[in-house]
Amino acid sequence: MHHPENDEQYKGLTVNKGVENLPTVNPYTRFSRKKRVLTPEDYFRGIRDGNISILGQAVTLVESSLPEDQLIAQRVIEMCLPYSGNSIRIGITGVPGAGKSTFIEAMGTDLANRGKHLAVLAIDPSSERSKGSILGDKTRMQELSTAKNAFIRPSPSAGSLGGVARKTRETIVLCEAAGFDTVFVETVGVGQSETAAHSMVDFFLLLQVTGTGDELQGIKRGIMEMADGIAINKCDGNNIEKAQVAKTQFKNALALFPPTESGWKPYAVTCSAVEKTGLRDVWKMIEDYISHIRLNGYFDYQRTQQAKYWMYETINEQLLNSFYQNEHLKQLLSEAEQKVLNNELSSFIAAHNLLNEYFKKD
Amino acid sequence: MHHPENDEQYKGLTVNKGVENLPTVNPYTRFSRKKRVLTPEDYFRGIRDGNISILGQAVTLVESSLPEDQLIAQRVIEMCLPYSGNSIRIGITGVPGAGKSTFIEAMGTDLANRGKHLAVLAIDPSSERSKGSILGDKTRMQELSTAKNAFIRPSPSAGSLGGVARKTRETIVLCEAAGFDTVFVETVGVGQSETAAHSMVDFFLLLQVTGTGDELQGIKRGIMEMADGIAINKCDGNNIEKAQVAKTQFKNALALFPPTESGWKPYAVTCSAVEKTGLRDVWKMIEDYISHIRLNGYFDYQRTQQAKYWMYETINEQLLNSFYQNEHLKQLLSEAEQKVLNNELSSFIAAHNLLNEYFKKD
Numbered sequence: 234m235h236h237p238e239n240d241e242q243y244k245g246l247t248v249n250k251g252v253e254n255l256p257t258v259n260p261y262t263r264f265s266r267k268k269r270v271l272t273p274e275d276y277f278r279g280i281r282d283g284n285i286s287i288l289g290q291a292v293t294l295v296e297s298s299l300p301e302d303q304l305i306a307q308r309v310i311e312m313c314l315p316y317s318g319n320s321i322r323i324g325i326t327g328v329p330g331a332g333k334s335t336f337i338e339a340m341g342t343d344l345a346n347r348g349k350h351l352a353v354l355a356i357d358p359s360s361e362r363s364k365g366s367i368l369g370d371k372t373r374m375q376e377l378s379t380a381k382n383a384f385i386r387p388s389p390s391a392g393s394l395g396g397v398a399r400k401t402r403e404t405i406v407l408c409e410a411a412g413f414d415t416v417f418v419e420t421v422g423v424g425q426s427e428t429a430a431h432s433m434v435d436f437f438l439l440l441q442v443t444g445t446g447d448e449l450q451g452i453k454r455g456i457m458e459m460a461d462g463i464a465i466n467k468c469d470g471n472n473i474e475k476a477q478v479a480k481t482q483f484k485n486a487l488a489l490f491p492p493t494e495s496g497w498k499p500y501a502v503t504c505s506a507v508e509k510t511g512l513r514d515v516w517k518m519i520e521d522y523i524s525h526i527r528l529n530g531y532f533d534y535q536r537t538q539q540a541k542y543w544m545y546e547t548i549n550e551q552l553l554n555s556f557y558q559n560e561h562l563k564q565l566l567s568e569a570e571q572k573v574l575n576n577e578l579s580s581f582i583a584a585h586n587l588l589n590e591y592f593k594k595d
Numbered sequence: 596m597h598h599p600e601n602d603e604q605y606k607g608l609t610v611n612k613g614v615e616n617l618p619t620v621n622p623y624t625r626f627s628r629k630k631r632v633l634t635p636e637d638y639f640r641g642i643r644d645g646n647i648s649i650l651g652q653a654v655t656l657v658e659s660s661l662p663e664d665q666l667i668a669q670r671v672i673e674m675c676l677p678y679s680g681n682s683i684r685i686g687i688t689g690v691p692g693a694g695k696s697t698f699i700e701a702m703g704t705d706l707a708n709r710g711k712h713l714a715v716l717a718i719d720p721s722s723e724r725s726k727g728s729i730l731g732d733k734t735r736m737q738e739l740s741t742a743k744n745a746f747i748r749p750s751p752s753a754g755s756l757g758g759v760a761r762k763t764r765e766t767i768v769l770c771e772a773a774g775f776d777t778v779f780v781e782t783v784g785v786g787q788s789e790t791a792a793h794s795m796v797d798f799f800l801l802l803q804v805t806g807t808g809d810e811l812q813g814i815k816r817g818i819m820e821m822a823d824g825i826a827i828n829k830c831d832g833n834n835i836e837k838a839q840v841a842k843t844q845f846k847n848a849l850a851l852f853p854p855t856e857s858g859w860k861p862y863a864v865t866c867s868a869v870e871k872t873g874l875r876d877v878w879k880m881i882e883d884y885i886s887h888i889r890l891n892g893y894f895d896y897q898r899t900q901q902a903k904y905w906m907y908e909t910i911n912e913q914l915l916n917s918f919y920q921n922e923h924l925k926q927l928l929s930e931a932e933q934k935v936l937n938n939e940l941s942s943f944i945a946a947h948n949l950l951n952e953y954f955k956k957d
Contacts, residue, residue, distance in 0.1 A: 307941070307943070307944060310941055310943075310944075311940075311941060311944065314938055314939075314940075314941055315938060317938075318938065399943055402942075403941070403943065406941070453853065454820040454821075454852060454853050454855065455817050455820045455821070456853075457820065457851075457852065457853075458816040458817045458819065458820055459816075459817070482847060482851055483851060485844060485847060485848065486847065486848035486851045489819070489844055489845060489848045490816060490819065491815065491816050491818075491819075493816065537936050540935045540936060540938075540942050541932060541935060541936065541942075542942075543942035543943070543946075544931065544932065544935050544942040544943075544945045544946050545946075547942060547943050547946035547947070548918065548946045548949060548950060549915055551946070551950050552914045552915055552917075552918055552950070552953075553911060553914055553915075555914075555954070556910065556914055569906065570903060570906065573902045573903060573906050574899050574902060574903065576676055576677060576679075576680065576902075577676075578673075578676075579669070579672055579673060579676055579765070579768070580764075580902050580903075580904075580905035580906040580909060581669070581672075581761055581764075581765065581905070581906075581909050582669060582672075582673065583906045584905075584906050584907075584909035584910045584913070585909070587910060588910060588913050588914070591914075592917070
């Protein structure tokens with residue numbers, strides 16, 4: 234059982250020395266800062282009560298790079314952890330122009346109307362709030378953003394993929410503790426974000442449009458084989474026949490792929506987010522998949538594998554950062570790289586020299 | 596320009612303190628050891644003279660885990676580097692049972708007979724010499740192993756993937772300096788080895804057999820999208836029609852994939868390694884590809900990207916090893932992992948605690 238009151242696990246946190254002085258239930262700390270008047274317990278209770286405004290503020294803390302915000306955020310997350318996990322997490326990716334926003338809007342509104350509590354998040358390391366990141370422009374999801382049961386949150390603003398992914402994953406925990414039973418994680422089709430999203434969702438949906446070649450330019454190779462299912466969007470108007478052909482093509486292609494670890498056989502369906510047709514087919518595919526993996530145990534297996542994955546991923550990222558963010562090494566690295574590119578130095582000798590410098594300094 | 600006589604670059608090597616005392620041209624050192632009587636210069640000259648026996652001994656040094664062997668090996672590699680790069684490097688993977696050995700034997704013998712100088716290497720981190728690793732049993736390649744122009748070398752024996760891959764990549768350098776113009780790198784279809792091989796070859800060939808489902812069980816998802824071409828083997832006897840159908844299916848599937856970075860459109864051909872048919876079609880595909888990427892500059896681009904990749908990969912592997920091979924941390928890691936799996940601790944807090952411990956100790 235989890236004991237939020239047990240501080241033992243926080244002692245290792247390096248972000249701030251003042252762990253013991255952390256505002257907890259001391260009422261005075263409520264007024265010691267400009268904006269934040271809530272304790273971690275307040276956030277936790279607000280989230281558990283399904284208070285969307287407090288959930289939003291907690292997510293802002295999760296996204297903050299201020300050490301004092303992070304400390305509170307981590308406490309809130311720890312408190313929420315035992316109440317998390319009770320949602321279906323769906324990753325959604327697709328080429329620019331596949332109609333992701335419209336799809337999420339249409340699909341999400343339908344789900345919300347049918348009583349689902351939907352949180353829509355995003356992973357987009359390139360995003361900046363001001364530059365219209367994915368989901369950044371809520372006006373693109375006007376209907377969904379006003380739905381009672383929906384919580385839409387743009388990608389955390391620009392940062393390392395690891396950082397952005399961590400924040401999204403932590404936000405899932407908070408949303409689940411707040412009672413959301415369905416979580417969408419949107420990504421941008423560039424490869425790395427997909428891997429990150431794939432590693433935090435139960436079902437990974439690839440949104441396609443008809444045609445080959447240019448239309449697929451934006452998506453990275455390898456993503457198709459990650460997908461648990463494909464939805465061919467824009468199956469409307471003059472496009473219906475083409476979309477049907479594409480569905481068959483993808484069906485045949487998917488059959489040539491090696492079996493998935495889950496034992497599930499991915500397939501393709503058509504839909505039109507604009508005309509709101511076929512969305513239930515997409516949802517049925519997702520539900521069938523979830524039933525399938527709940528039955529054979531893969532659901533829980535994948536969740537625990539993902540939790541492990543993120544622990545190791547976080548460790549790995551920090552270990553690498555401690556090297557690559559070292560100013561002295563940056564200089565040496567760029568020199569070594571040039572020599573390697575000129576065939577003057579083997580990749581391995583170059584690496585060894587740099588590592589020697591790193592471990593010497595430490 | 597490369598200056599092998601300049602020792603500056605070796606100073607960083609941590610494997611052995613006695614860099615300055617390294618046997619170079621001192622004739623006395625030739626008799627100071629049991630078996631090794633060659634200096635790095637001797638190895639280098641032997642390799643450049645195309646002496647296969649000396650090449651084999653140099654590869655043994657590359658594969659050795661003894662620091663003194665590694666020092667000599669690294670010197671030999673450095674000397675060979677300026678003379679490397681002049682081969683076509685081809686990665687070959689496929690499910691167990693796809694007939695990789697027979698294919699390499701047939702294809703390789705044909706190439707050798709046509710005057711190519713062929714080196715056949717392998718990446719198989721699970722291999723142990725005694726247990727019949729891939730390529731380990733030269734009797735499986737009897738014809739090729741007796742060909743004048745061929746050099747067959749099994750995978751370095753069991754070790755980390757990074758270690759095995761490094762050795763294979765360094766062996767490519769030696770083989771090229773010895774005049775081999777064609778290099779095959781065989782892998783086992785398990786995923787990680789494929790990524791490693793893919794990152795050191797110009798063309799990545801997936802060997803398939805007809806059928807879906809069970810026949811594909813052995814190969815990992817994602818590998819199909821890595822392939823620059825597919826050869827459907829065992830197109831013989833009663834299997835010809837099925838293989839032709841498979842060729843069309845793969846053709847259609849490949850057309851649905853996003854474009855490759857090289858601008859090349861991968862396709863599928865059929866062949867029979869046993870009946871030695873279609874092998875020239877496979878080779879033509881490879882040659883067409885090489886012409887294509889030489890023309891558009893991708894050949895050189897990919898080679899330099901790969902050199903960079905291996906520098907970073909080596910750095911990353913060592914940084915992670917310094918954490919994961921720490922006995923104290925191993926214990927803490929396993930405890931933390933259990934808490935994460937029990938949902939008692941978030942992946943990120945667990946990671947932070949461990950990292951704190953690691954950086955504290957250093």
